[in-house]
Amino acid sequence: MTRLFTALEIPQPAAFHLSLLRGGLPGARWIDPENYHVTLRFIGDTDGRTADEVANALDRVYRPPFELKLKGFDCFASGRVPHSLVVRIEPTPQLIELQAEHERIMQRLGLPPEGRRYIPHVTLARLRGTTATDVARWLAEHGAFDGPSFAVDRFVLYSSRASVGGGPYIVEEAYPFAA
Template sequence: MTRLFTALEIPAAVKTHLSLLKGGLPGARWIDPENYHLTLRFIGDIDGRMADEVADALDRVYRPPFGLTLSGLDCFSSGRAPHSLIARVEPTPALVDLQAEHERILQRIGLPAEGRRYVPHVTIARLRGTTSADVALWLAAHGDFRVPRFDVDRFVLYSSRASVGGGPYLIEEAYPLAA
């Protein structure tokens, strides 16, 4: 079984900005900068035949390059407990359309629909035992985070090992966006 997902890579300069946010939050397990990405569609654990079918189907995506901006920080919670610290991504029409196309393609080849609403973000830390008050203080100190717009000229198919999250991730295929 292979665990796959599609994503956009984060440029080195943006990774540097994100990595400077590390620290000062109890219970945070910070993601290594080489593992920062913007997930388009989590696929999950699939067999080799389906993995080949996914890779082939994604090769038919034809979209022009576009720009993205990371603006602001937030956290995801389960119930009352915060579990992930994220950088928000401004949802442009081009990003939303690309993500929706991935969803359609993967459903067409027989994968189940993603049950969660798509919220574009880059995970920067996983949280365990971190209180909502600690997160609120950290966000208040860092919440004005913004990086300059960057260009997106390809998406990738990543594989990962089954783990709690945060990598390491391996690029299985890269798909250029065409002008």
């Protein structure tokens, strides 16, 4: 079984900018900058046949390049327990349409629909034992975040091993956008 997801890569200059935010949060397991990405669709554990079907279906996605901007911090939680520190991505029509197309493709292949609302983001850290007060303090210390914009000219199909958060991720296929 291979664990798959589709995503947008974060270019090195933007990843470096994000890496400067690491530190100062108790219980945070910081994601390595080379593993930063914007998930489009988590696919999950798949057999070889399904993985091939996914890769082939994604090859038909035709989109022009577009720009994204890193803007604002957030913390995802289960109930009142924080589990992820993230930087939000400004949702553009191009991003939302691309993500929706990936969702439609996966459902046409017989995969179950994604149950969560799509919130474009880059995970900075996985949190364990971090209190809401710790997160609030970190957010207050770092203030409003207005990060760089970057060009998006392809999406990728990543594989990952079942592990405790944050990679390593392997690019299985890359799908360039139309020039």
